[in-house]
Amino acid sequence: MSGTQERPLRADAARNRARLLDTATQVFATRGVGVPTEEIARAAGVGxxxxxxxxxxxxxxxEAVMVRKLETIATQAAQLPADSAPAEAFFDCFRLVVEQSAGKNEFAQALAAAGVDAHAALRDAGAAIRAQLTELLARAQRAxxxxxxxxxxELVALLIGATTTMEHLGDDxxxxxxxFAVLFDGLRPR
Structure with missing residues (x-):
C-alpha cells in the first residue's frame, strides 16, 4: 500500500465520523460556526x-461539513427528473442549490479567517454542481x-446573490x- 492511499475506516470509526458530521452540520446550522468542538463531540456522544x-x-x-453539503447538493441535482421540461429542470436545480447552500458564506468566512482556501477545498464538489447547472442552462436555452x-x-453570480439574499430573509x-419568482421571471426570454 502506498503512502498516499488511506486505509478504510473500521465500521465503528466510520459510524463515529458520520455521526460527528451529522451533528456538526446540525449544530453549525442552528447555532453558527462558533460552537466549540467540545460541544459538538458531546452532542455526537463521542469524546x-x-x-x-x-x-x-x-x-x-x-471543511468536511461544507464538502459533504456540496456533495449532497450535487447528488440531489443529478437525481432531478431527467424528463422534466427544460425550464422546470433548470429552475428546480437553481432552487435546490440556493436552498441547500444556506450558511455556506459563514463557513467560507470562518475557513478564510483561519487561512484555509475554501474554494480549493470545495473545487470538485462545486465543479459537479456547476456542470449540472450549465448543462440544464444550455438545454433550457436551446428550448x-x-x-x-x-x-x-452570470449564472454563478446569480446563485451567489440569490443565496445571500435568502440568508438575509431568514425563515420568511x-x-x-x-x-424566486422575480429571479425566474427575469431569466425567461423577453
Missing part, C-alpha cells in the same frame, strides 16, 4: 479525542425557455418565494 482523530482542527471539521445571453459566469417563506 473530544475521537473528534480530533477524524478532524485534527475545527477548520478541518468545517427557448431561458434568456440566450445568460452564460455560466413568502418573501423567499417572491424572490
Amino acid at each position: 473530544v479525542g475521537t473528534l480530533f482523530r477524524h478532524f485534527p482542527t475545527k477548520e478541518a471539521l468545517l 427557448g425557455a431561458l434568456r440566450p445571453e445568460l452564460g455560466p459566469p 417563506a413568502a418573501a423567499r418565494e417572491r424572490i
Whole structure:
C-alpha cells in the first residue's frame, strides 16, 4: 500500500465520523460556526479525542461539513427528473442549490479567517454542481425557455446573490418565494 492511499475506516470509526458530521452540520446550522468542538463531540456522544482523530482542527471539521453539503447538493441535482421540461429542470436545480447552500458564506468566512482556501477545498464538489447547472442552462436555452445571453459566469453570480439574499430573509417563506419568482421571471426570454 502506498503512502498516499488511506486505509478504510473500521465500521465503528466510520459510524463515529458520520455521526460527528451529522451533528456538526446540525449544530453549525442552528447555532453558527462558533460552537466549540467540545460541544459538538458531546452532542455526537463521542469524546473530544475521537473528534480530533477524524478532524485534527475545527477548520478541518468545517471543511468536511461544507464538502459533504456540496456533495449532497450535487447528488440531489443529478437525481432531478431527467424528463422534466427544460425550464422546470433548470429552475428546480437553481432552487435546490440556493436552498441547500444556506450558511455556506459563514463557513467560507470562518475557513478564510483561519487561512484555509475554501474554494480549493470545495473545487470538485462545486465543479459537479456547476456542470449540472450549465448543462440544464444550455438545454433550457436551446428550448427557448431561458434568456440566450445568460452564460455560466452570470449564472454563478446569480446563485451567489440569490443565496445571500435568502440568508438575509431568514425563515420568511413568502418573501423567499417572491424572490424566486422575480429571479425566474427575469431569466425567461423577453
